[in-house]
Amino acid sequence: MKGKKALYIAFIVIGLCFAAAALILWDAISNSLGGALMGSGSGMAAIGLTQLLMLRLDTKDPAQARKKEIEVNDERNVAIRRRAKALSGDMLQWAVIVAAWVSLGFDAPLWVTVVAILTFVSKSVLEVYLVARYQREM
Amino acid sequence: MKNRLEALRKARGLRQEELAEALEVSRQTIGSLENGRYNPSILLAFKLSRYFGVPIEEIFIYEEEPS
Numbered sequence: 001m002k003g004k005k006a007l008y009i010a011f012i013v014i015g016l017c018f019a020a021a022a023l024i025l026w027d028a029i030s031n032s033l034g035g036a037l038m039g040s041g042s043g044m045a046a047i048g049l050t051q052l053l054m055l056r057l058d059t060k061d062p063a064q065a066r067k068k069e070i071e072v073n074d075e076r077n078v079a080i081r082r083r084a085k086a087l088s089g090d091m092l093q094w095a096v097i098v099a100a101w102v103s104l105g106f107d108a109p110l111w112v113t114v115v116a117i118l119t120f121v122s123k124s125v126l127e128v129y130l131v132a133r134y135q136r137e138m
Numbered sequence: 139m140k141n142r143l144e145a146l147r148k149a150r151g152l153r154q155e156e157l158a159e160a161l162e163v164s165r166q167t168i169g170s171l172e173n174g175r176y177n178p179s180i181l182l183a184f185k186l187s188r189y190f191g192v193p194i195e196e197i198f199i200y201e202e203e204p205s
Contacts, residue, residue, distance in 0.1 A: 074163050
């Protein structure tokens with residue numbers, strides 16, 4: 001609990017530092033860097049703040065927190081999440097290869113097609129690696 | 139896989155929520171188990187067996203599919 005709280009506070013502090021740096025250095029840095037700093041900073045601060053508030057709610061209502069923990073760790077819920085992630089990953093992989101074909105049809109720059117194919121191949125390689133790893137582990 | 143979970147639970151006058159709480163699973167998991175939509179892990183099967191004080195075979199009925 002304490003570790004989580006420290007992590008979320010660190011998120012807020014780092015996020016605010018990024019956003020402040022973007023504002024202070026606005027004229028000295030490029031627009032894209034300023035935008036990236038501001039975007040990532042405000043995002044980190046928002047995530048940290050939200051998680052900190054959730055943690056506070058959990059501390060106030062331990063029964064509700066326990067219920068939430070059970071829901072998260074429930075074996076059926078875990079199995080459902082894993083199946084959904086696996087299927088959506090597969091669907092996304094095929095969508096990427098379709099996008100590569102479509103990009104060829106629209107005379108898109110070559111790098112678009114190459115990136116799509118590399119993404120498809122990387123996912124396939126990662127999948128084979130993970131299958132081999134789990135075969136050894138189980 | 140068929141099971142006698144609902145009958146065992148009702149025989150003890152328990153609600154799904156109460157059984158779920160005792161086994162640290164969600165109420166939906168108990169519902170799905172009772173409907174036969176979900177087969178439990180071996181760990182949950184043992185938990186159920188210990189909770190009701192009956193062997194696993196008396197809760198879950200495995201029938202081989204005809205070949």
